[in-house]
Amino acid sequence: MALKTDIEQLDGGRKLPLVEDFYTIQGEGFHAGKPAYFIRLGGCDVGCRWCDAKYTWNPRLYPPTDVRTVIDRATACPAQAIVITGGEPLLYPLGVLTETLHAKGLEIFLETSGTHPFSGYFDWVCLSPKRQQPPLDEAFGKAHELKVIVGDEADFEWAERNAARVGAGCILYLQPEWSVAERMMPAIVEYAKAHPKWNISIQTHKYMHIP
Ligand SMILES: C[S@@+](CC[C@H](N)C(=O)[O-])C[C@H]1O[C@@H](n2cnc3c(N)ncnc32)[C@H](O)[C@@H]1O
Numbered sequence: 001m002a003l004k005t006d007i008e009q010l011d012g013g014r015k016l017p018l019v020e021d022f023y024t025i026q027g028e029g030f031h032a033g034k035p036a037y038f039i040r041l042g043g044c045d046v047g048c049r050w051c052d053a054k055y056t057w058n059p060r061l062y063p064p065t066d067v068r069t070v071i072d073r074a075t076a077c078p079a080q081a082i083v084i085t086g087g088e089p090l091l092y093p094l095g096v097l098t099e100t101l102h103a104k105g106l107e108i109f110l111e112t113s114g115t116h117p118f119s120g121y122f123d124w125v126c127l128s129p130k131r132q133q134p135p136l137d138e139a140f141g142k143a144h145e146l147k148v149i150v151g152d153e154a155d156f157e158w159a160e161r162n163a164a165r166v167g168a169g170c171i172l173y174l175q176p177e178w179s180v181a182e183r184m185m186p187a188i189v190e191y192a193k194a195h196p197k198w199n200i201s202i203q204t205h206k207y208m209h210i211p
């Protein structure tokens, strides 16, 4: 299965495989609670079995869309923050989209597994490392926050391994994998209390019943 849209179809990033764009409240990590305009791109080659965006994986379902149409919608709403997510957004050249939005004075946030080379401008990078396809070295130095998904006890060791590779100022989050959140929450709470460099992120949008 083609896991990314062919680059030549993207006209250097003037077009991107758009899944959806929507104005909501950031539900995860350091900026949870912040109103933000989300731009979700299609295609991912990482394959997390518990991914809550599996509908994005096949980019062929999402034809390359002129980024100007998305930018027009994003700038027509009151949002001052834009979150670029996916799928795995770093599959694509993000320079045109992000630099155009930045030039309009908007804050640009990235949600990424760090599995592909960076392109584009970001004010904030959230790195969520995946065991089956770990981040590229360059991702660790760019991460403003590290958000490790915890689905079982072994993930705490995975979290520490990644925490050891990010910059000193990178903010650390443990996020329960949604389908086992109830069961894993006590262990996550106890781990964070015992290792207070870690914070907890709980996908508040899912409790708020917003996208
Ligand atoms: C859908 S991913 C898209 C961006 C990028 N591919 C990544 O993984 O960071 C957005 C965020 O949701 C997290 N996520 C995905 N499925 C989840 C689940 N079932 N439970 C908790 N977090 C999840 C990811 O780890 C990531 O931090």
Ligand SMILES: Nc1nc2[nH]cc(C(=O)O)c2c(=O)[nH]1
Binding pocket: 024, 025, 026, 027, 028, 053, 085, 086, 111, 205, 210, 211
């Ligand atoms: N409200 C809301 N917050 C989010 N933070 C990260 C998300 C993502 O799917 O990248 C996400 C999302 O899908 N919805």
Ligand code: SF4
Binding pocket: 044, 045, 046, 047, 048, 051, 052, 053, 054, 086, 087, 088, 113, 130
């Ligand atoms: S890297 Fe992100 S989009 Fe891709 S499968 Fe994992 S959670 Fe889903």
Ligand SMILES: [Mg+2]
Binding pocket: 052, 053
């Ligand atoms: Mg989501």
